[in-house]
Amino acid sequence: DVKVTQSSRYLVKRTGEKVFLECVQDMDHENMFWYRQDPGLGLRLIYFSYDVKMKEKGDIPEGYSVSREKKERFSLILESASTNQTSMYLCASSFGGEGPLYNEQFFGPGTRLTVL
Amino acid sequence: RKEVEQDPGPFNVPEGATVAFNCTYSNSASQSFFWYRQDCRKEPKLLMSVYSSGNEDGRFTAQLNRASQYISLLIRDSKLSDSATYLCAVIQGDDKIIFGKGTRLHILP
Numbered sequence: 001d002v003k004v005t006q007s008s009r010y011l012v013k014r015t016g017e018k019v020f021l022e023c024v025q026d027m028d029h030e031n032m033f034w035y036r037q038d039p040g041l042g043l044r045l046i047y048f049s050y051d052v053k054m055k056e057k058g059d060i061p062e063g064y065s066v067s068r069e070k071k072e073r074f075s076l077i078l079e080s081a082s083t084n085q086t087s088m089y090l091c092a093s094s095f096g097g098e099g100p101l102y103n104e105q106f107f108g109p110g111t112r113l114t115v116l
Numbered sequence: 117r118k119e120v121e122q123d124p125g126p127f128n129v130p131e132g133a134t135v136a137f138n139c140t141y142s143n144s145a146s147q148s149f150f151w152y153r154q155d156c157r158k159e160p161k162l163l164m165s166v167y168s169s170g171n172e173d174g175r176f177t178a179q180l181n182r183a184s185q186y187i188s189l190l191i192r193d194s195k196l197s198d199s200a201t202y203l204c205a206v207i208q209g210d211d212k213i214i215f216g217k218g219t220r221l222h223i224l225p
Contacts, residue, residue, distance in 0.1 A: 042217035075207065090159060107159035
């Protein structure tokens with residue numbers, strides 16, 4: 001079974017703090033994704049990566065950055081957390097193929113981040 | 117018109133009934149379509165890909181109507197365990213993935 005793990009299930013940070021969210025997958029997937037999910041807004045793609053050291057902006061990249069130094073690990077960074085970044089953050093991964101988005105995505109359990 | 121729209125529900129359906137819901141999309145160049153299931157406080161998991169010819173997996177049938185720009189999910193003989201939120205995902209030609217906000221389904225005993 002594919003396993004996608006995220007470093008924390010719950011996280012509380014203060015405004016202005018730097019926040020790291022870590023995601024690890026164990027299936028040698030080429031593609032990895034970061035989403036946030038908010039009531040009434042659904043799942044929105046922040047960034048994705050189709051290879052080590054490669055990244056692409058999703059729909060809402062502002063206020064976020066990412067790092068992919070190893071194939072199995074994809075980090076989401078909030079340089080200076082703000083209250084409007086309080087959300088559920090979901091990481092996902094998928095096999096490579098004709099395009100990063102076209103294959104089944106396997107999601108991690110999510111990190112509920114609260115910024116005070 | 118929003119890029120991807122779903123009726124948020126909730127759909128309250130008695131066990132054993134058939135239920136169907138749609139997901140409309142605005143970009144006619146959309147190429148790939150999926151249904152994901154998300155249980156309460158859990159992550160989404162792929163339920164079905166949606167193929168042009170329609171596809172069936174047990175009690176679940178997914179169909180694509182390109183002319184009217186929607187996909188549908190039909191659940192027959194619904195079970196209590198089908199209670200969940202169902203998300204559609206649409207891949208647009210410009211490498212953009214849009215998820216619907218989900219339709220909540222409650223199967224009643």
